[in-house]
Amino acid sequence: xxANIAAITLAVEDxxxxxxxxxxxxxxxxxxxxGTEFAGGDHEPGGAVAMFTxxxxxxxxxxxxxxxxxxxxxxxARTTGSPMxxxxxxxxxxxxxxILARVEQSGGTIVRAPLxxxxxxxxGYFADPDGHLWEVVYFLPTAQ
Amino acid sequence: xxANIAAITLAVEDxxxxxxxxxxxxxxxxxxxxGTEFAGGDHEPGGAVAMFTxxxxxxxxxxxxxxxxxxxxxxxARTTGSPMxxxxxxxxxxxxxxILARVEQSGGTIVRAPLxxxxxxxxGYFADPDGHLWEVVYFLPTAQ
Numbered sequence: 001x002x003a004n005i006a007a008i009t010l011a012v013e014d015x016x017x018x019x020x021x022x023x024x025x026x027x028x029x030x031x032x033x034x035g036t037e038f039a040g041g042d043h044e045p046g047g048a049v050a051m052f053t054x055x056x057x058x059x060x061x062x063x064x065x066x067x068x069x070x071x072x073x074x075x076x077a078r079t080t081g082s083p084m085x086x087x088x089x090x091x092x093x094x095x096x097x098x099i100l101a102r103v104e105q106s107g108g109t110i111v112r113a114p115l116x117x118x119x120x121x122x123x124g125y126f127a128d129p130d131g132h133l134w135e136v137v138y139f140l141p142t143a144q
Numbered sequence: 145x146x147a148n149i150a151a152i153t154l155a156v157e158d159x160x161x162x163x164x165x166x167x168x169x170x171x172x173x174x175x176x177x178x179g180t181e182f183a184g185g186d187h188e189p190g191g192a193v194a195m196f197t198x199x200x201x202x203x204x205x206x207x208x209x210x211x212x213x214x215x216x217x218x219x220x221a222r223t224t225g226s227p228m229x230x231x232x233x234x235x236x237x238x239x240x241x242x243i244l245a246r247v248e249q250s251g252g253t254i255v256r257a258p259l260x261x262x263x264x265x266x267x268g269y270f271a272d273p274d275g276h277l278w279e280v281v282y283f284l285p286t287a288q
Binding site: 001002003004005006007008009010011026027028029035038045047052053054055056057058059060061065068071072073074078079080081082083084085086087088089095099102111112117118119125130131132133135137 | 150154204215218230255
């Protein structure tokens with residue numbers, strides 16, 4: 001088994017809204033929504049998805065909650081919550097602040113304004129329109 | 145801004161249990177729990193974390209729910225749920241089956257037995273001990 005995660009799929013309420021947020025708020029490039037030819041059904045998930053291929057090859061996918069629930073065979077209610085965070089490592093404190101400002105202008109929510117943590121980072125949290133947490137982190141030089 | 149996610153932090157109930165699961169069930173290597181010198185407090189998060197550096201440089205972190213809640217400044221109750229999945233791309237149908245079997249033996253749960261999807265994949269879902277979903281995917285040759 002490889003030590004690898006190839007994709008992160010975020011369950012979203014509104015695919016168009018989330019695609020717009022990730023394009024505008026995080027400046028990510030995507031060919032747009034694909035897979036709409038797979039319409040799904042009462043028990044079958046639809047295939048509509050928006051994907052971003054990141055610099056390290058990782059695929060960030062946006063997929064509607066209702067489809068994730070059907071695809072995994074779980075209750076729709078279980079597809080909410082904020083039990084994880086995605087980490088963006090910034091090059092400066094200023095970049096952290098700049099990203100959070102941009103995100104907020106694009107429909108995200110600042111969950112925690114940036115602050116210094118004892119383990120040597122300057123970091124803040126935002127949530128995307130569905131509540132998925134992102135931590136924007138700058139490693140302080142003094143942290144070695 | 146870079147098109148990058150540098151880390152995925154999963155909120156877990158029991159750090160030791162999750163570390164064991166990811167080591168045994170997914171064969172991932174980690175130096176173990178670090179950061180325990182940052183004990184935290186009523187309102188300050190503790191720093192204890194277990195990290196796995198994956199092949200593409202991505203860091204998978206395990207962090208206790210209570211600490212994520214304090215770190216992000218969100219309600220503890222919000223740190224549950226299954227609103228995303230992590231994707232592992234396997235090299236064969238057999239590898240999909242093998243991974244799911246191993247995961248189950250290591251304390252994970254098979255959420256959906258593998259099946260063929262119309263978009264040309266053979267895939268199943270499992271959940272780690274905290275309910276975080278993983279999709280184990282093989283792209284069928286006929287899917288081009």
